[in-house]
Amino acid sequence: MGNVTGFIALDWGTTSFRAYRVAADGRVIETISAPEGILAVKGGGFEAALEKQIGAWDVTLPVMAAGMITSRQGWIELPYLPCPASAADLAQALHHHTTASGRRIAFATGLSYRAPDGMPDVMRSEEVQVFGSLDLGVKHFVTPGTHSKWITTEGDRLLRYATYVTGEVFAALKDHTILGRLMKPGPDDEEAFAMGVRAALEDPAGFLHRIFSARSLGLFGELAPEAISSYLSGQVIGSEVAHAIRDNPRDAEYAVLASPGIGGRYVKAIEIAGLKVRYGDPQAIVKGLAIIAGKAGII
Amino acid sequence: MGNVTGFIALDWGTTSFRAYRVAADGRVIETISAPEGILAVKGGGFEAALEKQIGAWDVTLPVMAAGMITSRQGWIELPYLPCPASAADLAQALHHHTTASGRRIAFATGLSYRAPDGMPDVMRSEEVQVFGSLDLGVKHFVTPGTHSKWITTEGDRLLRYATYVTGEVFAALKDHTILGRLMKPGPDDEEAFAMGVRAALEDPAGFLHRIFSARSLGLFGELAPEAISSYLSGQVIGSEVAHAIRDNPRDAEYAVLASPGIGGRYVKAIEIAGLKVRYGDPQAIVKGLAIIAGKAGII
Numbered sequence: 115m116g117n118v119t120g121f122i123a124l125d126w127g128t129t130s131f132r133a134y135r136v137a138a139d140g141r142v143i144e145t146i147s148a149p150e151g152i153l154a155v156k157g158g159g160f161e162a163a164l165e166k167q168i169g170a171w172d173v174t175l176p177v178m179a180a181g182m183i184t185s186r187q188g189w190i191e192l193p194y195l196p197c198p199a200s201a202a203d204l205a206q207a208l209h210h211h212t213t214a215s216g217r218r219i220a221f222a223t224g225l226s227y228r229a230p231d232g233m234p235d236v237m238r239s240e241e242v243q244v245f246g247s248l249d250l251g252v253k254h255f256v257t258p259g260t261h262s263k264w265i266t267t268e269g270d271r272l273l274r275y276a277t278y279v280t281g282e283v284f285a286a287l288k289d290h291t292i293l294g295r296l297m298k299p300g301p302d303d304e305e306a307f308a309m310g311v312r313a314a315l316e317d318p319a320g321f322l323h324r325i326f327s328a329r330s331l332g333l334f335g336e337l338a339p340e341a342i343s344s345y346l347s348g349q350v351i352g353s354e355v356a357h358a359i360r361d362n363p364r365d366a367e368y369a370v371l372a373s374p375g376i377g378g379r380y381v382k383a384i385e386i387a388g389l390k391v392r393y394g395d396p397q398a399i400v401k402g403l404a405i406i407a408g409k410a411g412i413i
Numbered sequence: 414m415g416n417v418t419g420f421i422a423l424d425w426g427t428t429s430f431r432a433y434r435v436a437a438d439g440r441v442i443e444t445i446s447a448p449e450g451i452l453a454v455k456g457g458g459f460e461a462a463l464e465k466q467i468g469a470w471d472v473t474l475p476v477m478a479a480g481m482i483t484s485r486q487g488w489i490e491l492p493y494l495p496c497p498a499s500a501a502d503l504a505q506a507l508h509h510h511t512t513a514s515g516r517r518i519a520f521a522t523g524l525s526y527r528a529p530d531g532m533p534d535v536m537r538s539e540e541v542q543v544f545g546s547l548d549l550g551v552k553h554f555v556t557p558g559t560h561s562k563w564i565t566t567e568g569d570r571l572l573r574y575a576t577y578v579t580g581e582v583f584a585a586l587k588d589h590t591i592l593g594r595l596m597k598p599g600p601d602d603e604e605a606f607a608m609g610v611r612a613a614l615e616d617p618a619g620f621l622h623r624i625f626s627a628r629s630l631g632l633f634g635e636l637a638p639e640a641i642s643s644y645l646s647g648q649v650i651g652s653e654v655a656h657a658i659r660d661n662p663r664d665a666e667y668a669v670l671a672s673p674g675i676g677g678r679y680v681k682a683i684e685i686a687g688l689k690v691r692y693g694d695p696q697a698i699v700k701g702l703a704i705i706a707g708k709a710g711i712i
Contacts, residue, residue, distance in 0.1 A: 231616065233626040234633045261591075261625070277629075278621040279590060286585040291578060292560075317530065319617035320656045322577040322649070326560070327532040330576075334533045350621070357619045 121176045121413050122168065123403045124219075125239060126183035127151050133168050134400050135175070138413075142400055144171075152188045160189040161213050176412050177219040178403040181239040184209070184221050194226035194236060198271040201245040201402070205409035222406055227275055235277050237263055239399060243371050244272055246402030247394045252369040254362060255394065256384075258376045264358040278354045284347060293325060293346060296332035300340025304382070310348020311355070311383045318356040325349050347379065355383045369394035420475045420712050421467065422702045423518075424538060425482035426450050432467050433699050434474070437712075441699055443470075451487045459488040460512050475711050476518040477702040480538040483508070483520050493525035493535060497570040500544040500701070504708035521705055526574055534576050536562055538698060542670050543571055545701030546693045551668040553661060554693065555683075557675045563657035577653045583646060592624060592645060595631035599639025603681070609647020610654070610682045617655040624648050646678065654682045668693035 120143075123134040129151035135144040146167050155163045160183070184192040192209050209221040224238030240257040244265050247255060255265040260281040266273050288294040313324055328346040331337035337345055359366075367390040370377045377393060384391040395401065407413045419442075422433040428450035434443040445466050454462045459482070483491040491508050508520040523537030539556045543564050546554060554564040559580040565572050587593040612623055627645040630636035636644055658665075666689040669676045676692060683690040694700065706712045 231612070233612075233623070234629045234635070235625070236629055236632060276622050277625045279592065279625050280621050282590040283586070283621060283624075286589040287582070290585040290589045291581040293578065313530070313532075319652075319659070321620045322579050322582060322653050323575050323656060324532070325582075326534070326576045326578050330533045330535055333535060336533070353618075354621050357622060360618070 119172070119175060121178060121404070121407060122171060123400045124164075124177055124179035124183070125181050125399050126179060126188070127181045127239065128153055128187075131163075131167060133171075134397070135168075135171055136400060136404065140401065140404055142397065152182050152185070158189075161215070164213070164217075165215055173216050175217075176407065177217055178222065178407050178412070179219055180222045180224075180242045180399060180403060184223050185238060190221055192221060192223035194224050197225050197227040197275070198268065198273045199225050199241070200271045201405050202270075202409050204241070204245070205406045208406070208410055220407070220410065220412055222403070225272060225275075229274070229276065235275060237275065237277065240265065240275075240371075241272050242402035242406065243394075243398040244402070245270075245405055246398035246400065247369060247371060250369050250392070250394055252367050252392070252394075254366050254368045256358075256368055256370045256372075256380055258370065258372045258380045262354060264354075266362070276358060278358065280350055280354045284350045287325065287328075287346060287350070288343065293328045293342075296329060296339055297342045297346075298339035300338075300343070303338075303341040303344035306337065306341035306345040307348040307379065307382065308386055310345040310350075311352035311386045312348075314349050314352025315356050315387055318353065321349075321353050324353075348383070351379055351383045352386075355380075355387050359384075359387060359389060364388075365390070367391065371398055372396050418471070418474060420477055420703070420706060421470060422699045423463075423476055423478035423482070424480050424698050425478060425487070426480045426538065427452055427486075430462075430466060432470075433696070434467075434470055435699060435703065439700065439703055441696065451481050451484070457488075460514070463512070463516075464514060472515050474516075475706065476516055477521065477706050477711070478518055479521045479523075479541045479698060479702060483522050484537055489520055491520060491522035493523050496524050496526040496574070497567070497572050498524050498540070499570045500704050501569075501708050503540070503544070504705045507705070507709055507711075519706065519709065519711055521702070524571060524574075528573070528575065534574060536574065536576065539564065539574075539670075540571050541701035541705065542693075542697040543701070544569075544704055545697035545699065546668060546670060549668050549691070549693055551666050551691070551693075553665050553667045555657075555667055555669045555671075555679055557669065557671045557679045561653060563653075565661070575657060577657065579649055579653045583649045586624065586627075586645060586649070587642065592627045592641075595628060595638055596641045596645075597638035599637075599642070602637075602640040602643035605636065605640035605644040606647040606678065606681065607685055609644040609649075610651035610685045611647075613648050613651025614655050614686055617652065620648075620652050623652075647682070650678055650682045651685075654679075654686050658683075658686060658688060663687075664689070666690065670697055671695050 131150040265275040371394040424431040430449040564574040670693040
């Protein structure tokens with residue numbers, strides 16, 4: 115980076131707020147994390163909400179913001195850039211804003227994509243994680259979560275991607291259908307998870323039928339109550355993996371951009387599918403924002 | 414039927430109670446329906462719950478009962494019969510019970526099935542509907558609902574079947590994920606439903622990705638808020654149809670055992686898949702219980 119003071123990286127999502135104070139050499143010096151997502155901000159009070167969190171940080175540091183903060187419910191709604199797009203494209207489309215407190219904020223918008231089947235797709239922030247991870251030398255990226263994204267790059271451009279409603283569907287199945295009834299809490303069960311993944315890989319189109327086995331295997335005493343949740347998680351993540359890899363070469367390598375907790379399940383499922391996979395940096399968004407800031411001449 | 418007094422048919426499920434007073438010629442003379450499923454019966458008070466509903470009906474009439482009333486949470490738990498099984502097999506396995514009030518009840522158990530992939534499946538009552546529908550001359554049956562069943566018969570035997578958690582998954586997606594957020598109430602939208610079905614038939618393995626379009630098409634203004642629910646319903650039912658028909662001949666004919674409301678969506682989806690389909694009798698359980706009662710010499 116060309117500056118001597120560093121910057122502030124902001125990852126402001128629907129349900130969570132994260133801010134990173136970044137040194138001039140790119141190291142994260144301090145992190146603030148709070149359950150103050152954009153839905154928790156009432157009456158448009160985003161500036162006050164921001165100052166509440168990072169008020170102690172130097173007001174002259176440039177702020178780079180990404181996430182749902184640029185969506186319709188956010189601070190400032192920015193139109194999506196269509197894919198393919200690069201970090202330089204995002205840098206050109208930054209929206210600059212100075213707060214009453216004097217902070218200079220640059221908002222990075224998200225990317226839209228129109229799949230060959232005609233379905234539109236949207237994301238805000240995962241593209242920044244990917245631009246921060248291109249030096250891994252991998253072309254395929256997964257950002258697991260409530261809405262997982264499977265992203266394919268070409269050179270320095272993000273080419274195409276697909277969203278999977280995996281995390282939310284798993285939670286809804288567990289908490290709001292009969293599939294959760296026989297579940298008892300327990301530690302992650304690796305074998306039950308793998309069993310669910312294999313079932314999904316063997317019959318990818320049977321989701322609505324296969325998941326019933328989370329109940330019937332329990333009823334027949336063939337799956338312990340403590341293992342059912344892991345098994346259902348394997349079914350759901352396995353379904354996602356089976357579909358997401360279909361258009362990629364068999365020898366493609368994947369990078370999972372997440373902490374080992376949720377990321378570990380994805381790494382395991384991708385390995386069971388017989389593919390190459392590695393962990394990426396779960397904080398790649400900081401590096402991505404630094405790259406965009408650099409291309410925009412902000413740092 | 415060989416008797417002159419008729420009988421009482423009981424369809425006692427998890428969340429609903431239905432009783433039919435049936436004449437000697439098989440006609441239903443009177444129906445009682447209440448939201449008093451087995452889960453609403455506390456402390457094992459099934460006899461009192463039954464008398465509360467049908468106390469006015471002749472105590473000498475034989476009662477034929479089917480449904481979750483023979484499950485672990487029911488009045489009397491009966492072991493499943495394995496498939497293949499016929500109405501005669503169910504007649505031989507009836508459990509006979511006389512209540513304190515003097516009613517003779519014969520409980521019909523359900524059927525289990527072990528699929529080639531090793532997964533066990535269970536049902537209680539849909540098999541009776543099918544045995545009551547064999548004179549349609551169709552081999553393939555669908556019983557839509559919370560847990561849909563797709564059933565294949567051979568001669569007078571129920572050969573195999575598969576459960577789909579369709580109704581419950583749809584409700585959970587609608588009420589407990591982001592997919593319901595943009596929905597507004599509206600009348601059934603046939604075109605949006607058909608669009609969802611076609612998407613599912615074209616990409617059967619992509620469930621967790623495809624359903625995200627219920628949000629993204631709304632965000633992009635390509636689907637009206639009032640049409641999103643019909644579209645998502647098409648996606649879910651279409652996914653079920655795409656998978657359930659995979660092992661059957663292309664010229665097979667299906668009978669949908671349901672009232673036109675929910676049944677109509679299934680008929681439409683099966684037609685979009687290019688298959689032959691007709692309505693069956695939504696009250697086929699009454700006829701099925703009469704057949705079983707006849708084979709057991711009860712009527």
